[in-house]
Amino acid sequence: MTISNTAPVYEIFFSFQGEGLYTGLPQIYVRFAGCNIKCRYCDTSYSTTISKKANYYSQDKLIKIIYKIYKKNKKKFTFGRPFIIFTGGEPLIYADFLELLTQKLKKIGFNIYLETNGTLTQNLKKIINFCDIVSMDFKFVSECKKSFWKEHRSFLETAVSNAAVKVLVKCVVTKNTNIYEIKKSADTIRGISKEIPLILQPSIDKNIPEIQNLYRFYTKAKTIIPNVYLMVQMHKVYKIR
Numbered sequence: 443m444t445i446s447n448t449a450p451v452y453e454i455f456f457s458f459q460g461e462g463l464y465t466g467l468p469q470i471y472v473r474f475a476g477c478n479i480k481c482r483y484c485d486t487s488y489s490t491t492i493s494k495k496a497n498y499y500s501q502d503k504l505i506k507i508i509y510k511i512y513k514k515n516k517k518k519f520t521f522g523r524p525f526i527i528f529t530g531g532e533p534l535i536y537a538d539f540l541e542l543l544t545q546k547l548k549k550i551g552f553n554i555y556l557e558t559n560g561t562l563t564q565n566l567k568k569i570i571n572f573c574d575i576v577s578m579d580f581k582f583v584s585e586c587k588k589s590f591w592k593e594h595r596s597f598l599e600t601a602v603s604n605a606a607v608k609v610l611v612k613c614v615v616t617k618n619t620n621i622y623e624i625k626k627s628a629d630t631i632r633g634i635s636k637e638i639p640l641i642l643q644p645s646i647d648k649n650i651p652e653i654q655n656l657y658r659f660y661t662k663a664k665t666i667i668p669n670v671y672l673m674v675q676m677h678k679v680y681k682i683r
Contacts, residue, residue: 460677
């Protein structure tokens with residue numbers, strides 16, 4: 443939870459986007475502490491809880507740090523407005539904090555990239571008009587021990603309500619993923635907008651899926667929606683954050 447006008451943050455750093463359609467995009471990452479769900483494949487499991495290592499920042503303090511990092515890496519932002527990515531954990535836990543922060547960042551020339559588990563629709567409504575990209579993850583019962591289809595549908599409906607926002611959906615595919623989960627993902631997208639891209643991301647650790655299953659999953663999704671991609675998470679390949 444937030445304390446006054448602050449929120450807990452584990453990391454603020456420059457890097458390149460490592461997954462999805464914007465792989466390679468230079469960004470400044472703000473990793474919030476705490477998450478409302480737990481997934482076995484989480485690659486930042488330390489961030490799902492709020493420990494003493496988290497620092498509580500006000501909006502103004504966070505902006506000062508972001509701008510300092512931007513100035514240091516300014517030459518890497520070679521096109522358009524620089525992107526700030528909110529990730530976690532789950533950043534939308536702190537929607538009230540983000541509502542003011544996103545407005546301030548937009549005013550001084552930054553774009554906003556939101557990375558989210560897509561379960562907190564009411565919180566998204568507070569900042570959707572200040573987002574430029576919303577990257578939502580489908581969370582499957584096979585890895586997260588709970589079904590979130592209702593929440594995901596509601597979340598996507600809100601995300602696409604602002605036509606200026608680019609929306610994409612990702613899902614991690616493991617050896618436990620089943621064809622029903624892929625079909626349900628594609629069906630959910632088709633019920634809202636078939637133009638939303640779906641990125642299937644095969645795990646590359648001990649939970650790596652069988653190649654024939656990746657083919658089956660990709661083929662099934664493509665029969666339902668047109669924009670399906672099979673893409674490895676490059677930050678894991680190159681072992682960067």
